[in-house]
Amino acid sequence: MNRHTYDFGVIGNCAFTAHIHKNTNIVWMCWPRFDSSFIFGSLIDEEKGGEFSVIPCEPNASFNQYYIENTNVLCTEVEAADGKFLVTDFAPRFYQNDRYYKPLMMVRKIEPIQGNPRVKVECEPRGDYGKIVPEQSQGSNHIRFLGLDGHVRLTTNIPLTYVMEDEAFVLNETKYLVFTSGPPLEAPLVATVEAFLSRTVNYWRTWVKSTSIYEFHQSQVIRSMLALKIHQYEDTGAIVAATTTSLPEAPGTGRNWDYRFCWMRDTYYTLTAFNSIGHFEELEKYFQYILNTSATHKGRLQPLYGISESSNVIEEILPLKGYMGNGPVRTGNDAYTHIQNDVYGQVLVSLLPLYTDRRFIGKERSDSLKLVYQALEMIENTMEEPDAGLWEFRNLAQKHCYTYLFHWAGSAAAVKIAEHNGDPVMGAKAQKLMEKSARKIEECYVPAKKGYAQAIGVERMDASTLQLIMMNYFQGDMKRANDHLVALEKELKGKGGLFYRYKHVDDFGTPETTFLICAFWYVEALACVGRLDEAIKTFENTIGYANHVGLLSEDVSETDGSMWGNFPQAYSHVGLLNAANRIGRKLDRPSFL
Template sequence: MQKHTYNLGLIGNCAFLGLIDTDTAVRWLCWPRFDSSFVFGSLLDDDKGGEFSIKPATGTWESRQCYRTNTNVLCTEITTADGRYRVTDFAPRFSQYERYYKPLMFIRKVEPLEGSPRVRVACRPVGQYGQLALNRRRSSNHIAFLGLEEEIRLTTNIPLTYVLDEEDFALNDTKYLVLTYGAPLEAPLESTAERFLLSTLDYWRRWVKSTSISAFHQDQVIRSALALKIHQYEDTGAIIAASTTSLPEAPGSTRNWDYRYCWMRDTYYILTAFNNIGHFEEMERYFHYIANISTKVKDKYQPLYGISGASDLIEEELPLAGYLGNQPVRIGNDAYTHIQNDVYGQVLVALLPLYVDCRFLDPERPNPEKLVLEALNLIETTMDQPDAGLWEFRNLAQYHCYTYLFHWAGSHAARKVAHSIGNRDMEARAERLIQAATDRIEQCFNQERGVYTNAIGSPHLDASTMQLILMGYLDPASEKAAHHLVELEKELKTPEGLFYRYRHADDFGTPETTFLICSFWYVEALACVGRVDEAIREFEKLTTYTNHLGLLSEDVDAKTGSQWGNFPQAYSHVGLVNAAYRIAQKLNKPNFL
């Protein structure tokens, strides 16, 4: 089978995200929010997905795509028989008037580099996931697309006739296309586009300069950090799992899910990643998003929420062809209805720095006693309640080891908060819950095999139990930790070094592809137990599973190295950042060159 990769570049400014193909076509862009309908969505349907491209007029051509160094500004160079041209794509982001300027504005700069290449521009946005064709209105120097809540406008110095008729023309000088949603560009086109480009380049390079990372695989860590950064919806602080929906975990698997939401199970790992690279602003925004959710929770936390904190994420299927014909195409995610009890510990561990880390000083932060007591109540209430687990089994409830690990970790965090505010009763209660969680984790231990299984009474192994080592439940220097990891390797590791989440059948059969975050957990676990040389080798193997720009998918087919699942996957980039940090710590390399 041929290797499948997503030949797409990611652009964004923390208000929207876009995916650009190597042929210059915008395959995915949702407006006005991450979780809105696409306005360009040919990734899921060539006919209904609209188009925004600057392609060669005729003949064969070659393409090369790269980022401007240390930025989220993307360049695509096209070479044809007639000449060569470059398309520079970016979403403006920079500091202005003591705030970040991050408009719903997508800028494309088109430059001839050699000869006189002929190009054809197409711009046909759509609405309602391809069900709504927009009306076009021609003005003096722009085209308005009407039919959505707000106007989409294309402002350009390309003759509008060429764009409207999609006629090819000779590219003899630099052209600009500025696409906006809502507020249009009312300033000079060329000079504004150039100023925005220089300001955006400067913003990203300053952001990277302020990143605290070691010399260990610095280029890949920077790319992962940049990708992770623009998966944060800055308006609320939410960080989504991926920018896309319905890219299959494996072809024909029907595991096609909408990942444009904020999963509570990711909270601890995401905040750890931002902490590891020294970016506290993103952490604070995410803290506030989680704290906002925590104040409205009554009887339970959901596994995931919308980027606005919305609770109802009703799952629907759309009449679209699907990525490479893979159906169904889903929006919404029914996992919000699931019982996933590790979330209470996740929230406590995630919010702990707000109350015990002196770098975070916020007089308006939520009352810690109320929040911690409510979370402890939920841990105690659900201690003997089976749940869907972090992998969100749809028709199976068990007493999961991973859930008890976060009961344990969350109770530890609660104890620290209680100690810092002098609440002895809360501290004692947290102690009791630590012991209760420990008792249940130990019930998952299989004495005969010397390994922790995925759930009480279950024979199956699960990569998530590597967290027993990474979170300090097991002493990494102990024989028990070393043997546990060896047993997981025997059952879940592929010859290529990739890791399955699990190998037993679930609601959709046996998983066909490996889950990339688990492979990075494995790297961390190797480093923790002292197998550092192996950790480095496995890390370097994993970097070969990126696409041409260093971007990671959710899943990898071990046999072909193919990328599958939603893309880019923030969770995978989090895994890379944290694994690199763990190795650097073991190598005793400081967070500077």
């Protein structure tokens, strides 16, 4: 049985990302923001999605795609009967004039390597999710695409007639393509692109060197760091779950969601990942996004928010075919309307570093105190309220164990904040809520299974309760932790350590694929209970589900290892980083021992 994989690399500069297929076509790219319409979108509709490719004229060409080491610069080698050439794709990013230069600029460098290959460049952008087919207008050294927002143009040293009329030409010298929105490239083409490429490579390598990581599987850790970094919309600090929409969790299931938004439920894991690699700048930007969003939306918090206040998260279905014919294609995500009460604990745990990490200044601490009280108030008010839970059930409200875990953890964080701030009133309130939350967690215990169920009053297991082990709810009681882990393994563990979120019927039937971050949670849980050899083996098996350039999907089929779900999934890479860090800490010892 053939394994389905996503045969794309992804580039980005914290303003936009582009998915580039091994055949050189840019199959997904949204402009001017992550949550904008695609400008190239054949990933979800080959007819309406447009194209931007460098195609060899000879048939039966072979393709080899890889990243320049320790960068987000992607190379695709193309070899055909008449020769070989290299396409280097990147989104410029480097430090300039006391700020990061990250333009809406997609750059392609095409170099002949061997022979005299004949190639054809096709550049056919689209607007408004395929509704707009722009008119092409020829300039002196560029093509304007009229009808698209933002003055979109392609600047190149390839004869414009060849590009506009889809004609082949002999590649006997290096050619450059600069696709821009907004201010065009007015500087010398060749010198500018070469300088931008060199500076972008240097930026990424310097960024990697500034991280702090263990020796454990450094190559995959570095790739995950780089992937996570370009999922941050730097302007606001938001980190999206993925930059794609509607890639199915499993074919034919209708589980197709828009993930181009920021989930409050995942703040703890993402901040932990940035902290684990020692990257304060990204952590601070993301923290500021959380603080601003939470302060703006007083009272009940949404499970997810857009990358800015103006983001449209209302769910709609578009008249597009879908990935491999799998509809529907959705924009927006109705989960923003759900009740997910774990978000308040997530916010409190996320605020804790303000008080324990001296890199934050006093003003940032004082600005957050009102939010701490608001979150505690919401925990108290929602203690008896069923919710949609972590997995956002659309037609199932329960009193979820995971929600109570974050009530407990958030209250525990507030106790520490109160101690630091000398606030006995806050401390007493938080302690009371922490104890009440623990009693609710215990109501989820199933004696026959020696484990904690998904929710009060049910016996089915849920992978989210792995967090009971990882967040030290058991307070060092290894027997209870091990018993709970065994109970989860019996019901939810798949081949090689893959893990199902749950196995009961939900709004769309019974889940068919495993959720990759759950496998990394399982790795962490194994390490926590002292089963380190199993943790290492499971980690090494799980990273084997990456694609050809080391990127991870949201879901994996236990049956054949196929990749499904939105891609790359930022939180799968977050899971990898946190699992690798957990194992690395356990293995940390002098190198001569």
